[in-house]
Amino acid sequence: MATVVRHRFSVEDYERMGRAGILGEDDRVELIDGEIVDMAPIGPSHQGCVDFLTGLFWQHLRGRAVIRTQGPLRLGEHSQPQPDVLLLRWRDDHYRRAHPTAGDVLLLVEVAETSADYDRQVKVPLYGRHGVGEVWLVDLERGQVEVYRRPGGGGYGEVVVLGRGERVSPAAFPELSLAVDDILGSRE
Numbered sequence: 001m002a003t004v005v006r007h008r009f010s011v012e013d014y015e016r017m018g019r020a021g022i023l024g025e026d027d028r029v030e031l032i033d034g035e036i037v038d039m040a041p042i043g044p045s046h047q048g049c050v051d052f053l054t055g056l057f058w059q060h061l062r063g064r065a066v067i068r069t070q071g072p073l074r075l076g077e078h079s080q081p082q083p084d085v086l087l088l089r090w091r092d093d094h095y096r097r098a099h100p101t102a103g104d105v106l107l108l109v110e111v112a113e114t115s116a117d118y119d120r121q122v123k124v125p126l127y128g129r130h131g132v133g134e135v136w137l138v139d140l141e142r143g144q145v146e147v148y149r150r151p152g153g154g155g156y157g158e159v160v161v162l163g164r165g166e167r168v169s170p171a172a173f174p175e176l177s178l179a180v181d182d183i184l185g186s187r188e
Contacts, residue, residue, distance in 0.1 A: 008034030011080050032122065034078040040115040045140050048185055049111045050084045057087060060176050065106055066094050073108070074099045075130040081123060085109040087170065102130040106172040111138045124148055128155040134171050138183055145180050 009017075014031045017023045028039040042050075050069055057067045066088040072080050080099070087107040088100050095104070108127060110119045116139040127135050128151040135156070137146040145168055150157035162168055166180045 008078060009036060010034070010077050011074060014080060030082045031078065031080040032126065039082070040113070043113045045185060046111050046113040049138055049140065049183065052185070053085050053109060053183065056178070057085070061087065061173060063090070065090055072099045073105070074101050075126065079126060081126070083108045084111045087172065102132045105132050107134050107136065107170040108132050109136045109138060111140065113140045116141060125155050128152065136168070140184060143184055145183055
């Protein structure tokens, strides 16, 4: 019986593939634990939620945080996911010299229309292992926002699930109180 050998890609390998044209700008992939993974297609509810949060964060946090949508986050040598929304520590260069790392993240938001189980089982623990301080998983199908705080080990020490009628604030900006209903959008 032959042994299956898997090649685990590094972030450098992944970026070289992009520069060489093997992976194109429009390819919807990300590097997770050394594997190149296809990302789920973005539906209108997903994109609308990302647009809503981006606009709201820009309106309230402009000049206090760098707001990044669907851009790379470097997590160690073998992972470079592209979270839906990132609130990053303010830098005048807007991270032009290097992609942000876990220590730069004030809030990471993943919006899931069909990928919530994958995000919950794979991506959230990845963020916890790398020390991302706060993650929101917006589960559009279940109609809830899961808030993960206090990273450590293989996950998070604090998990709160919020539904319609409740409010949530980023730990870094507690004065910014958001209605879960607004984040989820209408039920239609």
